[in-house]
Amino acid sequence: MTQTPTAPEQLNGVNVAALLGARQALENAPEAAEFTWKATSEWKDGAHTRMEMNGFFGLGEEHKRSKTFTIDSDHPEVFAATDVAPTPVEIVLSGLAGCLMAGIASVAENRGIKLRSVKASLEGDMNLYGILGVDSNVRNGFRSVRVSYDIDADASDEDIAALVAQSQKRSAVFDIITNPTNVFVTVD
Numbered sequence: 325m326t327q328t329p330t331a332p333e334q335l336n337g338v339n340v341a342a343l344l345g346a347r348q349a350l351e352n353a354p355e356a357a358e359f360t361w362k363a364t365s366e367w368k369d370g371a372h373t374r375m376e377m378n379g380f381f382g383l384g385e386e387h388k389r390s391k392t393f394t395i396d397s398d399h400p401e402v403f404a405a406t407d408v409a410p411t412p413v414e415i416v417l418s419g420l421a422g423c424l425m426a427g428i429a430s431v432a433e434n435r436g437i438k439l440r441s442v443k444a445s446l447e448g449d450m451n452l453y454g455i456l457g458v459d460s461n462v463r464n465g466f467r468s469v470r471v472s473y474d475i476d477a478d479a480s481d482e483d484i485a486a487l488v489a490q491s492q493k494r495s496a497v498f499d500i501i502t503n504p505t506n507v508f509v510t511v512d
Contacts, residue, residue, distance in 0.1 A: 338433035356383045371405040372398045413466070417446045420497045424471065427491030437483060440476040469501065 334340075350357040359382035365375045378392040397412045399405035410418070421444050432439050448469045454462035475484050492498050 334433060335436065335438045336429045336433045338430045340430065340434045343430065371403065372396065372408055413448060417448055420501060421446050423495045423497035424491050427495050428487050431487050431490045432477065437487065438478040443474040445472045446470065
């Protein structure tokens with residue numbers, strides 16, 4: 325009788341063995357760890373824009389996803405817009421939430437902690453004087469962001485706090501928001 329190898333049991337749906345294998349492979353091939361994420365956008369009307377994501381460069385080659393993902397952005401009616409989609413800053417907050425949640429699930433899986441539920445509420449404060457040109461001394465972006473979690477897990481409060489801290493430490497979007505990034509803009 326031949327036994328079929330079984331996949332390791334997953335507590336939270338994260339394949340940690342594959343992640344750790346990828347980490348080890350990339351440690352042995354640092355050039356493969358260089359990735360370029362890509363998005364395109366097209367103005368639709370007013371403040372409405374549609375972004376598409378399908379390709380990226382990584383592991384030394386170009387990749388196409390199995391489908392193209394789209395995200396629309398707009399502004400609320402109080403800004404004389406059509407309000408058909410979230411604002412770009414709300415999309416940034418949702419990106420941060422998604423990245424932090426993925427980190428919590430991955431770290432919990434690696435540490436053998438079963439998650440029952442994880443919810444987060446995010447708020448970002450900004451003053452519109454900067455964007456509207458009322459006061460050039462007011463920053464255009466967030467002056468602060470708050471993330472509040474409600475986590476139910478088979479773990480102590482200290483272990484849950486450690487999950488959150490490690491998620492922040494490894495989050496690409498947390499890093500993007502909290503550290504300067506070089507942005508180069510051209511017109512073709």
